[in-house]
Amino acid sequence: xxxxxxxxxxxEPDAIARGGETATKFLGAGTNLxxxxxxxxxxxAALVDVTGLSGSIEETDNGGLMIGAAASNTAVAESAAVRExxxxxxxxxxxxxxAQIRNMATVGGNILQRTRCTYFYDLEGSRCNKRRPGEGCDxxxxxxxxxxxxxxxxxxxxxxxxxxxxxxxxxxxxxxxAGPGGRRIVPLADLHRLPxxxxxxxxxxxxxxxxxxxxxxxxPVDARSTYRKVRDRASYAFAxxxxxxxxxxxxxxxxEVRIALGGVAPKPWRTREAEDALVGATPGxxxxxxxxxxxxxxxxxxxGNAFKPELMHRTIVAVLQDLAGASE
Amino acid sequence: xxxSINGQPYDVPKDARVSLLDLLRDTLDRPGTKKGCNQGxxxxxxxxxxxxxxxACLALAAQYDGRSVTTxxxxxxxxxxxxxxxxxxxxxxxxxxxxxxxxxxxxxxxxEEFERGSPSGVSPDLQASPERSRAEIKERMSGxxxxxxxxxxxxxAIAAYVSEDSL
Numbered sequence: 001x002x003x004x005x006x007x008x009x010x011x012e013p014d015a016i017a018r019g020g021e022t023a024t025k026f027l028g029a030g031t032n033l034x035x036x037x038x039x040x041x042x043x044x045a046a047l048v049d050v051t052g053l054s055g056s057i058e059e060t061d062n063g064g065l066m067i068g069a070a071a072s073n074t075a076v077a078e079s080a081a082v083r084e085x086x087x088x089x090x091x092x093x094x095x096x097x098x099a100q101i102r103n104m105a106t107v108g109g110n111i112l113q114r115t116r117c118t119y120f121y122d123l124e125g126s127r128c129n130k131r132r133p134g135e136g137c138d139x140x141x142x143x144x145x146x147x148x149x150x151x152x153x154x155x156x157x158x159x160x161x162x163x164x165x166x167x168x169x170x171x172x173x174x175x176x177x178a179g180p181g182g183r184r185i186v187p188l189a190d191l192h193r194l195p196x197x198x199x200x201x202x203x204x205x206x207x208x209x210x211x212x213x214x215x216x217x218x219x220p221v222d223a224r225s226t227y228r229k230v231r232d233r234a235s236y237a238f239a240x241x242x243x244x245x246x247x248x249x250x251x252x253x254x255x256e257v258r259i260a261l262g263g264v265a266p267k268p269w270r271t272r273e274a275e276d277a278l279v280g281a282t283p284g285x286x287x288x289x290x291x292x293x294x295x296x297x298x299x300x301x302x303x304g305n306a307f308k309p310e311l312m313h314r315t316i317v318a319v320l321q322d323l324a325g326a327s328e
Numbered sequence: 329x330x331x332s333i334n335g336q337p338y339d340v341p342k343d344a345r346v347s348l349l350d351l352l353r354d355t356l357d358r359p360g361t362k363k364g365c366n367q368g369x370x371x372x373x374x375x376x377x378x379x380x381x382x383x384a385c386l387a388l389a390a391q392y393d394g395r396s397v398t399t400x401x402x403x404x405x406x407x408x409x410x411x412x413x414x415x416x417x418x419x420x421x422x423x424x425x426x427x428x429x430x431x432x433x434x435x436x437x438x439x440e441e442f443e444r445g446s447p448s449g450v451s452p453d454l455q456a457s458p459e460r461s462r463a464e465i466k467e468r469m470s471g472x473x474x475x476x477x478x479x480x481x482x483x484x485a486i487a488a489y490v491s492e493d494s495l
Contacts (some may be wrong), residue, residue: 006344098471235470
């Protein structure tokens with residue numbers, strides 16, 4: 001591992017002041033960054049440890065929750081308020097990684113983790129446009145079973161690996177940022193960028209900008225939510241496909257629905273057109289199949305991941321049927 | 329400031345690259361904590377920090393200044409094995425033994441997680457106190473791999489440990 005300077009931020013302003021230098025990175029618990037540094041994929045000159053900043057989980061004035069970015073994944077999953085009002089978020093977090101990693105990993109770090117595309121990690125042996133823009137992508141004609149089918153480009157088909165983010169997207173979570181230019185709020189669903197011809201640029205964060213907290217808007221009391229993850233083994237594996245969904249049915253009609261997909265795109269993938277098509281419909285297989293058709297209408301596959309549209313389609317329908325059944 | 333390891337204070341390494349695992353094994357000559365994959369995939373390096381299980385291989389030691397670490401060497405009291413160590417012997421919970429320290433440290437924390445009612449990915453009801461079933465134990469131990477295939481004995485030992493009233 002390349003040598004680097006380490007310092008621990010004592011406050012948010014202190015972190016912002018230290019984080020402004022080029023080649024400085026903010027450090028959560030390091031569960032992804034330390035691994036990437038060991039592989040030589042990340043070579044920061046300095047790390048600013050932000051695990052000492054706020055990790056509290058507090059009620060907001062408008063009935064939601066504010067989660068400090070330094071909160072551990074475990075703390076969020078175990079929060080009584082999250083378990084009761086945002087069960088899909090607890091389910092998503094508990095489906096990811098292992099207990100040891102969830103105890104370490106922070107919310108901010110989870111959001112900003114990098115893809116697990118093996119070609120991205122293979123510094124010596126593979127081409128990767130994310131690592132070295134313009135050199136080519138060995139995943140596109142390589143082993144691409146785990147790669148994306150929505151929002152991908154000719155330059156990159158890597159997926160965002162987070163489970164937590166998929167649930168956050170379904171709950172319309174807002175990411176609070178602070179940086180040299182001040183504070184701002186970005187919807188989680190808009191934080192990550194599609195690869196296009198610049199797959200090395202993964203988020204809308206400005207240089208030196210820090211995630212300080214994640215805000216969950218109030219959840220309707222009569223809405224149901226869940227998360228389902230399909231993978232190659234029963235536990236401790238990344239998603240082949242996953243679905244987080246929130247459904248509210250009133251008088252036999254869908255009043256509100258939000259669907260986010262994981263394992264298939266470079267970012268947590270909201271399906272707004274499919275959601276729009278469901279509002280007002282009678283919950284049931286006909287409507288759910290049509291919504292899944294719409295959600296996957298833009299899918300493109302490679303030989304290794306040609307199974308994903310069908311698997312994702314079935315998973316969307318199954319999750320919506322579960323939620324509709326539960327709300328009867 | 330210092331890192332407490334099994335109750336003894338140690339200086340934080342000057343080189344920020346040193347992982348908690350390398351601090352334990354190479355600097356402090358505490359080889360009980362094992363280095364398997366060194367990339368967070370196998371769980372052999374599991375230790376407790378302030379009672380919570382983490383992976384020492386992915387932890388930069390510098391980040392654990394002021395924290396209290398417990399390793400497998402810190403479990404036994406004098407000549408008496410920790411109850412879970414004894415149960416691993418009784419239930420043949422190992423073959424080559426390389427994953428065993430990580431398995432045991434992980435399961436010591438797992439019992440505490442049951443005690444405080446933490447749900448898991450297989451808990452049907454997120455609000456209810458989880459059952460201490462084999463399905464729950466398997467899910468909660470999925471971060472610890474055993475390549476000898478001693479998992480059945482491992483689960484037996486842990487099932488006995490988490491169901492005992494007092495230890």
